[in-house]
Each structure stands twice: as structure tokens, then as C-alpha cells.
Amino acid sequence: MERIPILRMGRFLLVTIQVDMHDQLALTLQDDLTERIVKERAKGVLIDISSLDVVDSFIGRMISNIAGMSRVLDAQTVVVGMRPAVAITLVELGLNLAGVRTALNVEKGMALLQGAAP
Amino acid sequence: MASAEGIRVESRDELALRTGEDVVRLRQGVRERAIAVGLSLVDQTKIVTAASELGRNTIQYGGGGTVSIETVANGSRRGLRLEFVDQGPGIADIGLAMKDGYTTGGGLGLGLSGAKRLSDQFEIDSAPGKGTRIAIVRWKPY
Numbered sequence: 001m002e003r004i005p006i007l008r009m010g011r012f013l014l015v016t017i018q019v020d021m022h023d024q025l026a027l028t029l030q031d032d033l034t035e036r037i038v039k040e041r042a043k044g045v046l047i048d049i050s051s052l053d054v055v056d057s058f059i060g061r062m063i064s065n066i067a068g069m070s071r072v073l074d075a076q077t078v079v080v081g082m083r084p085a086v087a088i089t090l091v092e093l094g095l096n097l098a099g100v101r102t103a104l105n106v107e108k109g110m111a112l113l114q115g116a117a118p
Numbered sequence: 119m120a121s122a123e124g125i126r127v128e129s130r131d132e133l134a135l136r137t138g139e140d141v142v143r144l145r146q147g148v149r150e151r152a153i154a155v156g157l158s159l160v161d162q163t164k165i166v167t168a169a170s171e172l173g174r175n176t177i178q179y180g181g182g183g184t185v186s187i188e189t190v191a192n193g194s195r196r197g198l199r200l201e202f203v204d205q206g207p208g209i210a211d212i213g214l215a216m217k218d219g220y221t222t223g224g225g226l227g228l229g230l231s232g233a234k235r236l237s238d239q240f241e242i243d244s245a246p247g248k249g250t251r252i253a254i255v256r257w258k259p260y
Contacts, residue, residue, distance in 0.1 A: 020145060022138035023174070054145055054163060056170040057228045085163040093167060093232035094218055 004029045006036050012044040012113055013037065018051045026062045033066055037073045044113035045070050048106055050081025060095040067100040076116045077101065080109035127199075128189040135202070136182045141173045144185055148200065151187050155196050156258050165198055165256040168233040172202045172252055175229050179222075180204025180250055190255065197238070197257035202250070209244040216242075 002025055007014040013036055015029070033045060045066065049055065055063075067077040080103045082090075090097070103109035131151075133144055148169045152162040169185070176183045183204030190199045209215045216234065221227035230252075234240040237254035244250035 020142050022142050024138050053149070054166050054170060056167050056174075057226050057232060058170075058174065061226055083163075085160045088160055089163045089167045089236065092164065092235050093171075094228045094235070095226070095232075 001028070003032065006032060008036075008040055008042070011042060011117065012046060012110070013040065013042045014046050014048070016048040016051070020052075020054070021059065023058050026059055030062050030065055030069075034069050034073070037070055037075050042075050043117035044075055045077045046106065046109045046113060047077065047079045048081050048109075049079060049086075050083065050105075052086065053083065055082070055086050055090055057093060057095060060090060060093075060097060063100055064097060067097075071099075076113055078103050078109040078112050080104065080106055125190055125192050128191055128196075130189075131187045133185050133187065134182075135173050135176045135185055135204075137177070141170060141177070144173045144187075145170050147187055148198070151189060152198050152256070155189055155198050157198065157256060158259075161256055161258070164236040165200070165254070168236040168254055168256075169200055171229040171233045172200070172254070175252075176202045176204045176206075176250075180206030182206075183249075192257075195257055195260065197255050199253060199255045201253040205249040208246045208248045208250055209242075210246050212242055212244060 004015060004017055063079055070077045078101045101112060103112050133147060134140060145166050148166050149162060152165055173185060186201045188199040190197050214220055216230050218231045219227040238257050239255040241253045
């Protein structure tokens, strides 16, 4: 079955979404990440969406869900690399990703996670 | 819309909408056409996102259907027109369905209202038992 790879870097999990995900693939990622947070006792999740040229309400909801679930499991989520056109479109669509921490790039996102779980 | 005076259809492609993979193909097809029409990156992103929302609705609520991707022109102005058609149960209360946050499917309730905000023109035609037809247009600014 097709899956988005999840890498572990110390106490953090790293996901780089590089394909245009169909809805089932997004749901699988959500489930896989939740399981890995528990299994690896991760303190943070970094999701790099710099390759995504579209984030619709389904993917937006998946991002919010992952942030919410990781919070409940004592981990932080940071979403990095959102393209400007995607940000403009998301807000106009009506999604503001409330409760989701964001950073401009992977380096800044990692710094955020390390600051949140020193 | 396409039938309105002065609007000419330059090219037309039709895609079936049955599965999640079809929505991915739809996004790719709309992106290609949006680039060909000359839409800006932001406008491409808006119409691809609107297409993704409406395509998912066609599958989830309409039980599948088709989408027609049309390059259109009105005088010297060009644009992209998408028409989603399904033979599903239809929408009883279109006003309610268009409200932000209203959903019967457990989603965020932003698909229809969001797609309208992301389009320059939006047309919906639906009744219980008659299926649903939604057309949107994004015009290239002068």
C-alpha cells in the first residue's frame, strides 16, 4: 500500500509530503503519524509541505487533526514551507489552521520544536 | 456561463469522477489548463483548490459524475470554466448547503462556500432527485 514516509530524528518525527495526495493517502498518514508518536515517544512532529502546490479543505483538516492528536499525545506539531499562493488560497477558502504552529522552513521549524521540548 | 452571450468555448476536456485518484487527476488537469490560459500562480492555485473541493463533493455526495474542463473566451478575455455534473440525490436546500460550516458528510463544510469564494463566477443547479450541476469560472484579469 502507498504511504508517505515518516523519518525519526532524535525525539522528533519528520514528514516531507512530496506527492499530490489523494484523500485515502492523507488519512493513512494521519493514522501512521499518530501510531509513530506513541511508539517512538516523539516530542514533536515536523511536516514539510513545501512541495505541495495545493492544500484544500481535506488536507487542511488532516493537518489540524494531526496537530490536535499530537497535542493530546504530548507532542508538538510544526508545519513548514507553505507556499505563498497556498496560504492566500487557504485563507480565502475559509481555513486558518487555528492551533497549528507554522514556520517558514525546516530549519526554523526544528528550532521551534527544540525550543518547545528542550 | 457557456451558454451566455459572448462566451466562446475554445477547448473542452471531460474527466470521470469516481475515486480519490480521479480528484488528483482533476487537480493536475485543471492546473495544466490554468497555465495554458495564462492565469497567475495565485489564480491557478485558487481554481485548482476550488476544483478539488467540488470534485470531492461530486464523488462523496453525488455518488460520482463527470467534470468538464473548458478554456473559454469573452472577447479578448480568457478564462477557465469547470462544470461538475452528477445524477445523485441533489440538494434540497441550496442556501443552507452554501453556508460556511454546514455539512452532512462530517467535513468542515467549506467545500461549496469556499469554492464560490475562490471563483469569479459560480452557478449551481440542483433539486432533490435531479442531481447537481455546478459551474465555476476564473477569468484572467485584463
